[in-house]
Amino acid sequence: MELKSVREFAEQHGLSERTVRNWCTTKKIEGAFLVGKTWNIPADASPPRKGKVKESPLLKRFREEKEGNVRGGIYHRTQIDLTYNSNHIEGSRLTHEQTRYIFETNTIGITDESINVDDIVETANHFRCIDLIIDKANDKLTEAFVKKIHRILKTGTSDSRKSWFNVGDYKKLPNEVGGNPTCPPEEVHDRMKALLGTYNAKPRKTLEDIIDLHQKFEAIHPFQDGNGRVGRLMMFKECLANGIVPFIISEDLKLFYYRGLREWGHLNGYLMDTCLTAQDNYKALLDYFKIKY
Secondary structure, eight states: OEOHHHHHHHHHHHHHHHHHHHHTTOSSSOEEEEEEEEEEEEETOOOOOOOOOOOOHHHHHHHHHHHHHHHSSSHHHHHHHOOOOOOHHHTTTOHHHHHHHOOOOOOOSSSSSSOOOHHHHHHHHHHHHHHHHHHHHTSSSOHHHHHHHHHHHHTTTTTGGGGTTOOOOOOOSSEEEETOOOGGGGGGHHHHHHHHHHTTSSSSSSSHHHHHHHHHHHOOOOOOSOOHHHHHHHHHHHHHHHOOOOOOOGGGHHHHHHHHHHTTTTTTTTHHHHHHHHHHHHHHHHHHEEEEE
16 A cells, blocks of 8 residues: 655645644544554545534533433533633632532532632532533634633632623733733734634634644733633533543643644744643543543
8 A cells, every 4th residue: 555654744745744744643644543643644535525524522422411311422521621720720729629519519629728719619610611611612712702701700800890801702911821921902803803713714613723723812912811711611612522532731731722822933842742632631531431443
């Protein structure tokens, strides 16, 4: 059987090597196989067809377990892991066990430490955000939808009582991320409209497209606070919408994730590799729960 390398296949079809490599990893190129660290592609293989994406087995399972209030399944595990890790990256001091208790019992369990009320409220709110992206996974990503995620996440927090904070809407005051300037408040709407317009115009989104959207969203930093969690929820939703295995950025990947965001546009491999590592971790969960991908 005649084989082609990733580079040869990419050049033949006018694609980026990274896109082809991702298709191989996600089994979207029939017959592609890995030898060591090198992908081999049958010479007669074709790129995956564009068009409507069939609902993924994972999204179907999410919806079944959510509606059936199933405990101990992938929905249950994802709610806890995604919420814990995304909040922890942003400074929440709740433990994984406390996060699990809040999801399962609406309490934090026994503790001898003082707990920030906002951490508890945002954890409960994050569960609702995940439910929203599961319910609306196939809906178009719009400014209104992104604002709704933010409103749910921050409702009932101390920030929501500050008139200038603007929960559920774009920021009123300039902010920074990692000491770097972000988009001025008066330009946020135009920048977000352009970003989502360009993204939604693509008929079929790849993992690289979704990561690129995330990095550009974080660079705009449209909200006063909560941008990281909203952005990671957007990525998870868009993976579900496009038949791509989603992923959770865990604490041990935090520094690589931040470095990747900083270097995107110069050295995209940093963030891409971090997200692929997180995706591999999530695939192991899918294997355990016997969910195809």
